[in-house]
Amino acid sequence: xxxxxxxxxxxxxxxxxxxxxxxxxxxxxxxxxxxxxxxxxxxxxxxxxxxxxxxxxxxxxxxxxxxxxxxxxxxxxxxxxxxxxxxxxxxxxxxxxxxxxxxxxxxxxxxxxxxxxxxxxxxxxxxxxxxxxxxxxxxxxxxxxxxxxxxxxxxxxxxxxxxxxxxxxxxxxxxxxxxxxxxxxxxxxxxxxxx
Amino acid sequence: xxxxxxxxxxxxxxxxxxxxxxxxxxxxxxxxxxxxxxxxxxxxxxxxxxxxxxxxxxxxxxxxxxxxxxxxxxxxxxxxxxxxxxxxxxxxxxxxxxxxxxxxxxxxxxxxxxxxxxxxxxxxxxxxxxxxxxxxxxxxxxxxxxxxxxxxxxxxxxxxxxxxxxxxxxxxxxxxxxxxxxxxxxxxxxxxxxxxxxxxxxxxxxxxxxxxxxxxxxxxxxxxxxxxxxxxxxxxxxxxxxxxxxxxxxxxxxxxxxxxxxxxxxxxxxxxxxxxxxxxxxxxxxxxxxxxxxxxxxxxxxxxxxxxxxxxxxxxxxxxxxxxxxxxxxxxxxxxxxxxxxxxxxxxxxxxxxxxxxxxxxxxxxxxxxxxxxxxxxxxxxxxxxxxxxxxxxxxxxxxxxxxxxxxxxxxxxxxxxxxxxxxxxxxxxxxxxxxxxxxxxxxxxxxxxxxxxxxxxxxxxxxxxxxxxxxxxxxxxxxxxxxxxxxxxxxxxxxxxxxxxxxxxxxxxxxxxxxxxxxxxxxxxxxxxxxxxxxxxxxxxxxxxxxxxxxxxxxxxxxxxxxxxxxxxxxxxxxxxxxxx
Ligand SMILES: Cc1ncc(C[n+]2csc(CCOP(=O)(O)OP(=O)(O)O)c2C)c(N)n1
Ligand SMILES: [Mg+2]
Numbered sequence: 001x002x003x004x005x006x007x008x009x010x011x012x013x014x015x016x017x018x019x020x021x022x023x024x025x026x027x028x029x030x031x032x033x034x035x036x037x038x039x040x041x042x043x044x045x046x047x048x049x050x051x052x053x054x055x056x057x058x059x060x061x062x063x064x065x066x067x068x069x070x071x072x073x074x075x076x077x078x079x080x081x082x083x084x085x086x087x088x089x090x091x092x093x094x095x096x097x098x099x100x101x102x103x104x105x106x107x108x109x110x111x112x113x114x115x116x117x118x119x120x121x122x123x124x125x126x127x128x129x130x131x132x133x134x135x136x137x138x139x140x141x142x143x144x145x146x147x148x149x150x151x152x153x154x155x156x157x158x159x160x161x162x163x164x165x166x167x168x169x170x171x172x173x174x175x176x177x178x179x180x181x182x183x184x185x186x187x188x189x190x191x192x193x194x195x
Numbered sequence: 196x197x198x199x200x201x202x203x204x205x206x207x208x209x210x211x212x213x214x215x216x217x218x219x220x221x222x223x224x225x226x227x228x229x230x231x232x233x234x235x236x237x238x239x240x241x242x243x244x245x246x247x248x249x250x251x252x253x254x255x256x257x258x259x260x261x262x263x264x265x266x267x268x269x270x271x272x273x274x275x276x277x278x279x280x281x282x283x284x285x286x287x288x289x290x291x292x293x294x295x296x297x298x299x300x301x302x303x304x305x306x307x308x309x310x311x312x313x314x315x316x317x318x319x320x321x322x323x324x325x326x327x328x329x330x331x332x333x334x335x336x337x338x339x340x341x342x343x344x345x346x347x348x349x350x351x352x353x354x355x356x357x358x359x360x361x362x363x364x365x366x367x368x369x370x371x372x373x374x375x376x377x378x379x380x381x382x383x384x385x386x387x388x389x390x391x392x393x394x395x396x397x398x399x400x401x402x403x404x405x406x407x408x409x410x411x412x413x414x415x416x417x418x419x420x421x422x423x424x425x426x427x428x429x430x431x432x433x434x435x436x437x438x439x440x441x442x443x444x445x446x447x448x449x450x451x452x453x454x455x456x457x458x459x460x461x462x463x464x465x466x467x468x469x470x471x472x473x474x475x476x477x478x479x480x481x482x483x484x485x486x487x488x489x490x491x492x493x494x495x496x497x498x499x500x501x502x503x504x505x506x507x508x509x510x511x512x513x514x515x516x517x518x519x520x521x522x523x524x525x526x527x528x529x530x531x532x533x534x535x536x537x538x539x540x541x542x543x544x545x546x547x548x549x550x551x552x553x554x555x556x557x558x559x560x561x562x563x564x565x566x567x568x569x570x571x572x573x574x575x576x577x578x579x580x581x582x583x584x585x586x587x588x589x590x591x592x593x594x595x596x597x598x599x600x601x602x603x604x605x606x607x608x609x610x611x612x613x614x615x616x617x618x619x620x621x622x623x624x625x626x627x628x629x630x631x632x633x634x635x636x637x638x639x640x641x642x643x644x645x646x647x648x649x650x651x652x653x654x655x656x657x658x659x660x661x662x663x664x665x666x667x668x669x670x671x672x673x674x675x676x677x678x679x680x681x682x683x684x685x686x687x688x689x690x691x692x693x694x695x696x697x698x699x700x701x702x703x704x705x706x707x708x709x710x711x712x713x714x715x716x717x718x719x720x721x722x723x724x725x726x727x728x729x730x731x732x733x734x735x736x737x738x739x740x741x742x743x744x745x746x747x748x749x750x751x752x753x754x755x756x757x758x759x760x761x762x763x764x765x766x767x768x769x770x771x772x773x774x775x776x777x
Contacts, residue, residue: 042378045327046315057320088507095504101324101344104378 030086034063035110036117036187037094038195042102043069043077050100051079060093061085064119064184076104080186107195109187117187121165126153127176135175142168153178198369202331202362203228206295207236209338212371215239215266217257217630219250223270225297225310228362230268242630242659245651247274249623251281252649255290256587256627259610262415264291264345265627271297272310275317275356280617282352283321287614288438289413291350293341294322300360301329314356323351324379329358331366339371348381349502350413381501385518385526393473393497393514394530398537400471402494402544403431406454409438409613410476410500412606414520418442419606421524422475425531429538432548434462436477438613441603451548452557455483456749457595460556460758461548463747466491467755468547474498476520479510480614481751489754499523556747556760557599566716568593568668568739572600572640575666578723583635584608587624589645590616592674592745597640619648622665626652629661636664636727643669643736644693653706656732664726664733670741671696678744703734714738751776 041047048067055062063082070078083093090108098106109115123144125135135154139146144158153176158168162185169180189195200208206229210218217240222230233241244250247269254265265285269278275296285292299308315327324344326337337355345353397403405426411418419442426433426449433443434454443450452459454466466472472494477483479498484490487509496512498505499520506515516523531537559569586601588594588611603609610628612620621639629637639646646667656663676691703710709729713722713736726733748759 046319049316050319053320088511091507092504095506099348099381099502099504101376101379 030088032084032086033090033110034082034084035090035093035108036115036185037081037083037097038107038109038187039079039081039097040070040104040195041077041079041100042104043075044102047077047102048079050102051081051097054096054100055083055093058092058096060089066184066186080184082185105195109189109195112189112195114190115187116190117161117185118159119162119165119185120157120159120183121169122147122181123156123158123169123172123177124153124179125156125172125176126178128152131175135172138168138171138175144168198367199365200368201228201232201365202334202357203232205331205334205366205368206338206357206362207232207239208368209335210266211238213339213342214263217242218266218268219244219253219257219627219630220268221247221250221270221274223272223274223297223310225271225299225359226268226274226295226362227297228359229295229297229357240630241268242626242655244623244626244655246649247277248280248619249626249649249652249655251278251292251294252284252617252620252623253627253630253652253655254292254294255281255285255288255620256610256624257631258285258290258292258627259412259624260585260607260628260631262607264293264342264350267292267294269294269296270310271299271314272312274310275312275314279317279321280615282318282354284612284615284617284620285352286321286323288612289350289409290352291345292352293338293345294318294352294354296354296356297362298327298356298358301358302360304358314354318354321352322354323349325354325356327356327358328361331361331364334361334366335369336372339369340376342371343376344379348379349410349505382503382517383501383519383522385499385516385523387526387530389514389516390523390526391530393516394527394534396471396495396497396514397429397473397531398534399539400431401539401541402468402470403429403541404451404465404469404472405431405433405443406436406466406472406474406477407433407439407442408436408475408477410520411439411442412476414476414501416606418476418519418521418524421521421528425524425528428528428536430541431473432465432545434458434465436483436613437598437611439477440598440609441606444604445602446604451552453598456485456751457599457745457747458749459599460554460747460760461551463749463755463758464551465548469494472496474500474512475524476500478505479508481509484509485749485757486752486754489756491755554760559743562740563716565740566714566719566737568596568670568743569600570716571666571668571719571737571739572596574719574723575638575640576601578720578727579636579638582727583632585610585625585628585632585635585637587611587621587628587637587639589621589639589641589648590618590675591642591645592670592678592743593640593642593645593668595675595745596668601640618642618645620645622646622649622652622663623655625663625665626655626659626661629656629663630659633661637662638664638666641665641667642674643667643671643696643699644673647697650702653703653708653732653734657707660731662729662731662733664735666726666735667699667737668739669696669699669736670739670743672741674743675745677742681744682748682750699734699736703732706732706734708732708734710734710736712736712738
């Protein structure tokens with residue numbers, strides 16, 4: 001989801017830069033950074049809509065978002081959001097999330113790192129002959145698993161960093177790639193400490 | 196009464212336990228059980244408005260005058276969609292509102308039932324939080340939680356959507372527990388290290404300014420007192436946003452008037468040239484900053500705000516202090532005194548400010564023939580200043596002139612739609628203020644166009660004997676739009692005429708109010724006195740100069756020191772790029 005406004009032409013760009021609304025005026029030169037946020041929330045109805053609505057309403061980016069209940073007795077869900085923006089925007093994202101009523105805690109895992117990021121993908125490949133053999137060989141190299149097999153297809157499960165999954169998917173493309181499904185990133189801090 | 200009761204009874208009981216004495220609402224199928232309970236009780240007064248938007252703004256007016264949350268009751272579907280404008284208005288201006296809406300029964304939700312709307316979906320972005328209550332057992336705790344959320348931290352509107360079957364089934368009533376919320380805990384005490392850093396800056400300041408806002412009003416009377424004490428003991432100049440007017444007495448010579456797009460010359464130049472800015476409960480919005488990259492370029496900025504997301508949103512600050520204004524000012528003042536009340540001489544700074552002040556930026560060309568809008572407000576100010584006067588406004592030129600020419604000595608006397616700029620706010624807000632202050636003189640300073648947006652609430656005023664005065668600065672124009680078209684769009688006055696206006700005197704009479712019309716400056720005082728003396732609602736049609744512009748003005752996208760002072764300075768002052776901004 002990319003909702004940040006990009007000026008379309010020179011004329012408009014110049015005027016936008018002068019807009020008092022355009023926060024990025026002084027931020028334009030600043031680099032866009034990527035962040036992984038862990039957000040713990042009450043697992044109540046509508047909470048995900050609130051979080052997503054905040055991002056779309058204020059024009060923030062979501063590169064990926066995953067959510068599941070992590071504490072079934074306390075009904076706490078953990079949302080992992082990968083986002084990007086200038087430092088000022090990123091600060092806004094954290095404080096805007098943090099002030100929402102059902103949000104317990106927002107942790108910037110990129111800043112508070114080191115942290116581990118993992119993503120899982122299910123990849124369907126249909127091929128015969130040498131391509132099929134090559135797909136199987138690559139599966140081993142990427143430590144993927146075969147979840148389903150027919151005489152002309154496989155479903156692989158591959159886990160790792162997003163880059164590793166990208167690489168695996170790219171290799172499968174010429175080998176009969178049919179379909180991809182990815183979870184988006186989940187992340188956790190290294191070491192003994194929790195968030 | 197046992198603790199088992201119907202959902203509708205729980206609602207009324209919870210409201211009473213929250214200290215509610217007045218609610219503003221409009222009935223319909225999905226809230227009939229609650230209305231039935233209201234009928235059978237005493238203690239809560241219900242004011243029947245004429246449109247749900249009016250209920251919302253009336254509750255806002257009530258809240259801003261009293262400091263208590265305003266309560267709104269509406270039915271499902273159109274009842275809710277009508278109140279959305281007021282919810283967003285309250286969100287932008289940080290006004291505590293609790294809106295209770297009826298919903299179709301739980302078993303019909305999602306079926307496109309009659310008068311069904313996705314209320315929590317529609318109001319999610321325009322409330323601080325909202326709830327759909329599906330079980331009468333959770334109703335009481337949810338209502339108490341709603342009051343807590345609306346009134347603490349940065350105040351704002353909340354909504355509780357209650358399906359009709361939940362109103363009719365039994366549940367257990369639970370009293371407010373006073374327990375802290377499990378996830379929502381706004382911070383009220385400021386960080387002492389940051390406060391000390393702020394005091395160090397204040398001690399060294401040679402060109403300081405207090406930039407105060409609506410957060411001071413919201414923080415309550417203690418915040419106002421502390422601000423006044425701090426400002427007086429330092430001798431620093433004070434300016435205020437539109438929302439903060441009244442926190443610092445307008446008559447005090449340390450007060451520079453309002454800042455921002457239509458603020459005073461001295462306030463804006465003081466902000467531009469200062470070396471230490473102490474922002475107290477304001478949020479650096481675009482109407483204040485103008486061009487952000489030229490905003491107060493040489494100052495170190497201290498920012499006190501209860502909402503962490505307000506800090507570093509538009510303007511990067513040096514010393515952020517997250518906390519409630521009253522708490523933070525108390526600590527700050529204590530630290531400053533403990534360190535020996537040190538300060539630099541600000542005499543040279545005041546000399547400079549007095550020079551700016553001597554420009555007399557609010558002066559206008561008087562006229563003997565037509566009533567100048569500024570003159571009308573000067574007279575209104577003079578003739579009301581010794582009374583307990585409350586001013587509401589609509590949105591437009593008249594609003595900005597009101598902010599410039601009405602002088603507020605106390606907070607909670609001025610209610611205006613700042614953040615959202617909602618035309619139609621003033622009449623219902625006046626209804627709400629008058630309901631809270633039956634003995635006050637409540638005046639809506641209106642434009643003729645804005646008045647037409649919510650004028651049906653005159654009927655509410657008549658019904659409840661609320662003697663509000665609508666003082667229309669009638670320029671027969673959407674004046675503020677016309678001004679922008681003149682200055683920014685080559686004098687092409689596209690649809691900015693108020694044509695086919697009603698006869699406001701007859702309209703007043705049709706409502707059962709008094710109508711007064713005045714177009715002669717010489718007769719104005721007498722007419723205003725007649726309005727004040729009348730014991731009942733009045734519509735005052737004050738025909739004013741039609742083409743007067745509101746100055747000073749900082750055009751969008753310009754810096755504070757690029758202010759337009761009057762007609763002579765407007766030639767070519769606004770370039771094409773400026774026209775793209777709002
Ligand atoms: C609901 C709404 N619609 C449109 C606007 C845009 N707008 C701002 S001021 C204005 C003109 C207001 O005219 P009037 O009430 O006569 O006040 P004046 O400026 O003439 O004093 C308009 C249309 C608004 N602020 N609110
Ligand atoms: Mg007008």
